[in-house]
Amino acid sequence: MAETTTRPVNLILLGPPGAGKGTQARMLEEAFGLVQLSTGDLLRGAVASGTPAGLAAKTVMDAGELVSDEIVLAVLKERLDGPDLAKGTILDGFPRTEAQARALDTLLAAKGQKIDAAISLKVEDEAMIARVAGRYTCAACGEGYHDDFKQPREEGMCDKCGGMEMKRRADDNAETVRTRLQAYHAQTAPLIEYYNARGTLTEVSAMGDITVIAADLDAIVGKLTQVS
Numbered sequence: 001m002a003e004t005t006t007r008p009v010n011l012i013l014l015g016p017p018g019a020g021k022g023t024q025a026r027m028l029e030e031a032f033g034l035v036q037l038s039t040g041d042l043l044r045g046a047v048a049s050g051t052p053a054g055l056a057a058k059t060v061m062d063a064g065e066l067v068s069d070e071i072v073l074a075v076l077k078e079r080l081d082g083p084d085l086a087k088g089t090i091l092d093g094f095p096r097t098e099a100q101a102r103a104l105d106t107l108l109a110a111k112g113q114k115i116d117a118a119i120s121l122k123v124e125d126e127a128m129i130a131r132v133a134g135r136y137t138c139a140a141c142g143e144g145y146h147d148d149f150k151q152p153r154e155e156g157m158c159d160k161c162g163g164m165e166m167k168r169r170a171d172d173n174a175e176t177v178r179t180r181l182q183a184y185h186a187q188t189a190p191l192i193e194y195y196n197a198r199g200t201l202t203e204v205s206a207m208g209d210i211t212v213i214a215a216d217l218d219a220i221v222g223k224l225t226q227v228s
Contacts (some may be wrong), residue, residue, distance in 0.1 A: 008113055009034065009088035009224045012095070014191065015121030016184040017177065018132035019206045020213065024121070025090045027214050032221055033087040037079065039094045043067060046075040053078050073103055080111060087225075088116075098190045116224045118195035119217065120188075121206035125181050132177045139165040 011034065013021045025036040046054030047061070053074035060067050072094060079085070095101040108114050134147035140163030145152060152159050156166070171180070195201040204216045 008085060009116050009221065010091065010108065010113060011089070011221065011224075012091045012115055012118040012195070013121065014118060014188055015206060016123055016128060016181050016188075018128050018135070019121040019123050020210065021092055021121060023210060024214060024217055025092060028090055028217060028221060031218055032225060034090050034221075035085050035088075036090045036092055037076070037094075038092040039072060042072070042075050042079055042094075046078065051075070051078050069100055069103060072100075073107055076104075077107055080107075080113075095191065096187060098194050101191060101194050115195070115200055117220060118191070118201050119220060120192055120201060120203045121213075122203050123206050125178070127207060128181060129174050129177045132172055133174045135172055136166050136168040138163045139167045 009032070011028075013025060015021045022036075028034055029036055043054075043057050043061070047058045048054070053071060057067050057071050057075060060071065076094070080089070091104075095104050105115065131146070131149070134149070135144060136146070137144050138158035138161060141158060141161040143158050143160040144150070145166070157164055158166075171177075192201060202220055204213060204220070206213055
């Protein structure tokens, strides 16, 4: 009989801009009690808390420099001790390189943990360009809309909060999105190879309905949260 595992389940969500990582991560948080950790949120939280790693990160960030892998890993190490992570994490934005992935494996192994699954959200580039280039959000509440796929019921008015101001990201245009996709594929290819070699890579099509994608992810994570 299957029992719920007591060891935290750690996931990595891989996917280009617009693949829906944020939406799916929030749904997994609600369904399984996991916590999404993005690199930016980790660093800001550590700086605000004044932890040793956070202070080191602040010094580098205040100087306008890039935070090193060592500092990011130190911040992550501190954060993994948080009681709210007892059920596990969804890592977003880290690792980005094979060297980071190896360092992450070492960090988790020292805690008796591991990466249980690296889930790659697969997209069709041209369809993704159309999806991203047409999106905009409510300036007041952040509700997302799209020129073709999801317009407000009343033009110019947010369905959720009634806000009348909409905004678009300056880099949400076809040319920029195409460049970002090319960079993503080049950067992520070694990571996909790395996790595939370890038997932890799972690919999920991210081109369908959000609920269908969520059901696929739920099935994957549901198996990981149980032991025989």
